[in-house]
Amino acid sequence: MHRLTLGDFELTAVTDGIYRLDGGAFFGVIPKVMWSKRVQADEANYVPVGLNSVVVRTGDHTVLIETGIGNKLPERLIKIYGQPAQLLDNLAAAGVAPDDIDIVINTHLHFDHCGWNTVLRGQERVATFPKAKYYVQEGEWQYAQHPSERDGISYMTDNYDPLVKNGQMQLLRGDQEIVPGISVKVFPGHTQNMQAVIIRSGGKTACYISDLIPTRAHIDLNWVMAFDLYPLQTLASRKQYYAEAIPEKWLTIFTHDPEAPWAYVEKDEKGKMVAREE
Numbered sequence: 001m002h003r004l005t006l007g008d009f010e011l012t013a014v015t016d017g018i019y020r021l022d023g024g025a026f027f028g029v030i031p032k033v034m035w036s037k038r039v040q041a042d043e044a045n046y047v048p049v050g051l052n053s054v055v056v057r058t059g060d061h062t063v064l065i066e067t068g069i070g071n072k073l074p075e076r077l078i079k080i081y082g083q084p085a086q087l088l089d090n091l092a093a094a095g096v097a098p099d100d101i102d103i104v105i106n107t108h109l110h111f112d113h114c115g116w117n118t119v120l121r122g123q124e125r126v127a128t129f130p131k132a133k134y135y136v137q138e139g140e141w142q143y144a145q146h147p148s149e150r151d152g153i154s155y156m157t158d159n160y161d162p163l164v165k166n167g168q169m170q171l172l173r174g175d176q177e178i179v180p181g182i183s184v185k186v187f188p189g190h191t192q193n194m195q196a197v198i199i200r201s202g203g204k205t206a207c208y209i210s211d212l213i214p215t216r217a218h219i220d221l222n223w224v225m226a227f228d229l230y231p232l233q234t235l236a237s238r239k240q241y242y243a244e245a246i247p248e249k250w251l252t253i254f255t256h257d258p259e260a261p262w263a264y265v266e267k268d269e270k271g272k273m274v275a276r277e278e
């Protein structure tokens with residue numbers, strides 16, 4: 001468990017465990033001779049992929065950003081990706097009970113980002129965090145109703161439709177403050193409506209950048225995942241993000257880094273991106 005203080009806020013990184021993705025898909029057009037210097041693939045070319053959630057305690061609110069894969073994956077997907085399902089145990093170890101969470105923010109609705117939104121109770125899908133309001137972009141939810149053949153496998157309606165139906169999930173239109181100090185900002189690229197979560201307190205800023213920059217190995221502008229629907233928009237969004245985050249020394253929080261949930265991204269003397277750990 002990683003924990004730090006950001007101004008008056010406390011940030012705790014909790015993981016749903018490690019799953020696996022094909023290394024080629026994870027690094028897009030980057031050749032294996034290059035990415036394999038950063039990440040070790042197994043004999044089937046899988047690489048380990050983290051599932052980092054963050055709990056932000058603001059004093060007034062307990063906010064959970066992202067909910068991992070969860071425990072409802074169908075057997076055929078468990079065979080491909082695995083299903084670690086560790087988030088609730090790790091939250092408990094961090095002293096956080098499901099009832100403590102009053103806000104859940106999903107950056108987008110791919111199954112590896114909102115899996116613990118709901119759990120099965122009998123035949124019913126119910127909120128894992130019963131007292132929480134959940135937030136996602138309306139455009140992302142609309143898209144999730146009719147995803148393309150390319151990414152339909154990533155959307156499981158069980159993770160969000162029951163919450164939209166019972167009014168527990170709020171659908172946002174664009175950038176917005178959720179609670180004082182915590183706001184969302186849309187960065188298109190991975191999906192059209194993926195949102196990052198910006199956390200500000202005491203003059204310090206952290207940003208849960210989600211799949212715009214999934215791990216420390218992806219910080220170079222063109223190291224873009226093959227999953228991204230709009231890779232050229234990913235480039236533009238990364239430029240926009242770095243233009244603010246680097247000079248203002250934001251802490252970048254990485255969804256899928258299996259080792260370090262956060263780091264400062266900097267440019268060295270040669271203009272190369274480097275991730276400096278907290």
Ligand SMILES: [Zn+2]
Binds near residue numbers: 110112113211255256
């Ligand atoms: Zn993802």
